[in-house]
Each structure stands twice: as structure tokens, then as C-alpha cells.
Amino acid sequence: MPRKPEYDRDDLIARARDIFWRQGWAGTSLKDLERELKLKPGSFYAAFGSKDALYGLALNRYAQEGVARLRALADRLGPLETLKAQPRLVIEASGAPAKACMLAKTYAELQAKDHELAGRAGVLMSEMKACFADLFRQAQDAGDIAPNYDPNRLATRYQSDLLGLRLSAERSDVDANEIAADIAADIDRL
Numbered sequence: 001m002p003r004k005p006e007y008d009r010d011d012l013i014a015r016a017r018d019i020f021w022r023q024g025w026a027g028t029s030l031k032d033l034e035r036e037l038k039l040k041p042g043s044f045y046a047a048f049g050s051k052d053a054l055y056g057l058a059l060n061r062y063a064q065e066g067v068a069r070l071r072a073l074a075d076r077l078g079p080l081e082t083l084k085a086q087p088r089l090v091i092e093a094s095g096a097p098a099k100a101c102m103l104a105k106t107y108a109e110l111q112a113k114d115h116e117l118a119g120r121a122g123v124l125m126s127e128m129k130a131c132f133a134d135l136f137r138q139a140q141d142a143g144d145i146a147p148n149y150d151p152n153r154l155a156t157r158y159q160s161d162l163l164g165l166r167l168s169a170e171r172s173d174v175d176a177n178e179i180a181a182d183i184a185a186d187i188d189r190l
């Protein structure tokens with residue numbers, strides 16, 4: 001009879017997410033994962049099957065947590081204030097392994113290789129963009145944003161601004177807080 005695993009699968013996925021987010025797909029070896037997750041090769045393969053399978057789970061977790069945080073913030077602040085607060089919050093996330101978005105980093109790293117994980121990252125970025133569009137639509141419905149704007153176009157620009165902001169936050173010669181404030185001020189002008 002097979003033994004029950006002596007690990008918390010969700011915890012391992014969260015820890016793997018942080019390793020992949022910090023080091024990228026190519027920069028993370030199986031040995032890195034085995035060492036950091038404290039799994040022997042056989043246990044690793046039994047739990048996840050492959051590095052790519054674990055990376056996919058880590059990407060999904062990253063995206064799900066991002067959507068959940070955004071929705072919780074919207075429940076607390078409302079759609080317009082959430083859109084204005086998000087730029088500052090993403091660069092102030094002190095516990096994050098990196099400032100740059102894991103989805104964007106994955107897409108940039110693996111898209112040229114036509115790797116299926118780049119496609120998955122692209123789908124997840126589209127889902128996040130849809131969340132932003134919903135917030136813009138809700139803000140319009142509340143009368144906080146003029147009705148002549150296309151929420152999907154606003155969401156595309158907003159996501160692009162956030163991705164650039166997050167990458168800029170990795171640089172020491174850029175004041176990311178200033179950029180975050182500019183993004184929020186632009187939303188006030190809609």
C-alpha cells in the first residue's frame with residue numbers, strides 16, 4: 001500500500017512559485033527545486049511529474065492569488081479606488097520575491113521558444129486584463145469614469161502601465177513611487 005506523502009502540496013507550490021518568480025524557468029534547475037522544497041527526485045516526480053508541470057501550477061497560483069487580492073481590494077475600496085491603489089500596492093509588496101510580474105517574466109522568457117508555458121502565461125495575463133476591464137466598467141456604471149471610454153482599451157493600457165511599472169521598480173535609477181502616483185492621477189482624469 002502506498003505511503004501518504006509527508007508534505008503539504010499547496011505549501012510546496014507556493015514555495016516553488018517564489019523560486020520560479022525570482023529565478024525564472026531556465027534559471028531554476030530540478031536540483032534547485034529538490035533542494036529548496038526538500039524533496040528527493042522520486043518524491044518530486046511523484047508529486048508533480050515534471051518541472052514544467054510544477055511551473056504551470058505555480059503560474060496558476062500566482063494568477064489566482066493576484067485576482068483574489070484585486071477582488072478583495074475592490075470589495076473594500078470600490079472599483080475606482082482599487083484601480084488607483086493597485087500601482088502603489090504592487091511595488092510596495094515587500095514579501096514578493098521580485099517586483100516584476102511573474103506572468104510577464106515567463107512570457108518574455110519562453111515566448112521566443114514557443115514554450116507552452118508562455119502560452120499559459122499569456123492566457124493568465126488576459127484573464128487579469130479582463131478583471132481590470134470589469135473594474136473600469138464598474139467605475140463607469142458608478143459614474144466615476146466617463147461613459148465614452150472603452151473599458152477593454154483602458155484595461156489594456158492599465159495593464160501595460162502596471163507591467164512597465166513593475167519592471168521599473170526593479171531598477172535603482174527609477175522612482176517607481178512617482179510613476180505609480182502618475183498612473184493613479186491619470187485614472188482621476190478619466
